[in-house]
Amino acid sequence: MASSRRGIIPWCTAALLLSGCLPDPPDSVGEDPEQAINCLCSPQPPVLAAAPGESVASSEARVLAPGATAGEMASLVAANTDFAATLHRISKPGQNLFFSPFSISQALSMVYVGARGTTESQMAQVLRFPLSQERLHPTMNALDLALQVRTGTVPPGSTPPTFRVVNGSWGQKGLAFEPAFLDVLARQYGAGMRVVDFTTEAPTLRDRINLWVEEQTEGRIKELLSTSAVTPNTRLMLVNALYFKGAWAQPFRKSATRDESFRALDGTLSPVPMMRGASGAYMAGDGFESIAMPYVGGDFRMVIILPAAGRFAEVESRLSSAFLEGIRTQLQGRYLDIRLPRFQVESALPLIPSLTSLGMEDAFSPYANFTGLVRSPALSITSVSHKSFVSVNEEGTEAAAATEVGAGPPSMPQTFLVDRPFLFLIEHVATKNVLFLGRYVSP
Incomplete structure (x- = not known):
């Protein structure tokens, strides 16, 4: 039966947690505003978060024709591959390894929207982002949309591959999220934001987010977030989940x-x-x-x-x-x-040490500058988790x-x-x- 043929089934997720760092970070004053992209420099007032359980989102719809050029797409794909190769070399040398560079880049690019100053430049260098903020996010959107296009012919009775990329975000109630940040999430990543209260519900929220990840990955990724990952100090969480299921075009016997x-x-x-x-x-x-x-x-x-x-x-x-x-x-x-x-390989990568060693230091420090997300309080990335699993077998005939x-x-x-x-x-x-x-x- 076609429904039982799986071939290869990889899945993975990446999560970012941002927490309050210092009440008045010294580097948040005096960063060069010219380093921000135009759409993030508008004088719009911040969007006040709704009550817990409600959603804060831009009124903008997702852009389905981002207008990225072939050259921009090619440069982004090459840059993502070079980032993947670098991370591959320094991760678990001499051991089995499996991860999704695309999932990691997707999650980090969402928080990159709000990076400023040296935080922004370090992230761009380590993640190999080849484009300005103004062009990066539309090109990310164009690439995501291109991955959904199917041009091949699937014979009758065959099961076409399943490929899914989803983004989710959870923000602390009472925070004033920048309108431009919410606009980019909506336009280029198709994501809104759930308003929650980490200060009183951290353990419950961890369970809810883990369940969301499990549902998005067809039950293949469980417990993405450890018991210590979500704390009362968490203020913003961005998650990317990626799922693929495909049958071999010509099977193994x-x-x-x-x-x-x-x-x-x-x-x-x-x-x-x-x-x-x-x-x-x-x-x-x-x-x-x-x-x-x-x-x-x-x-x-x-x-x-x-x-x-x-x-x-x-x-x-x-x-x-x-x-x-x-x-x-x-x-x-x-x-x-x-x-x-x-064979099958399951991996959980501790990404903060790897990214720090490559030069992305400020994002994890008390003086990180993510003022493009919220103007106050100051936020830094406190956790980057990535899990993945691949199983290769004869099925998929x-x-x-x-x-x-x-x-x-x-x-x-x-x-x-x-x-x-x-x-x-x-x-x-x-x-x-x-x-x-x-x-x-x-x-």
Whole structure:
């Protein structure tokens, strides 16, 4: 039955919590107002928060034609990929890893709306934001909308991929949120704000937000927020949840799965259930091989990068937008005998240490400048949480028009045996946006 075929199911969420820091931060006076974008400099009075349980939102509708140019889209996608590669290199080295750079960038870009001064410049540098605030948020919106477009053909009886991106925000009652901040949330991120009282309901709110995340991710991400994540000092929380479910365009043969040896990064051998079958596009590079396997419809695909024995660290260090583009341009349809471990990876990344080490320091300090969110009290980011999970198996046996097959006379297939550490990513084909990135180094 088509409904039981899952193929690969990644999901992840990112959350930002902002709390009051100092009652009168010295750097909030004297920041250069010219660094703010025009739409955030209007003399409109702040919007007073409604009562708990009500929603504060801009009257603006989401912009469905943001007007981002192809060049802006390409620069944002490349920048997001380079941020992903940097975060990948410093996160849990030598361990299995899986995360969504797109989800992290989405959550941080929402709070970036209100960043000013050095807080803004540090965030832009670390997150690799290539555009001004005035152009970044419309381009983020354009990219999000482009990811929802389906151009591939789904054969009758096949299940098309499910891809969902949602944003949520919760703000403390009584705070005067800047109208321009609420406008950007509405226009470019499709989000309003729920008014809550963290001071008296922190534990209850944590449970409610965790339940919201669980519902948005089809029950796959639970307990995103720890018991210490939401406190009476929390004033604003922004959450991004991303969910993907896709079936392979050309499935693995479940009956062909056999235990085979996998050599971990430390050299030890362990048995893994090795799937066998499928076909895809292939290329060979300097010290590595790579394949791309489409999902039903061809709008999304998984790319696997298999370094040669002993060259994993070298190849991983070359990961970048330019490196991936080089792979894409050389991929060619090939008759392949792909042998891939059935695996799953679950990750929870402590992002504040990583982002701080990369140079994003002010945002987490008592002197953070987020006066574009609220003018008073001063806020700083007190928590950045990210969880993700991926499961790869034989299921997902639908055929699709986008399936690549060997052309020419019959021949013996080339074997692509993934029996050693590898890198993998899931990307949106049309935009080249990397949705998920990971490494698998040990069963």
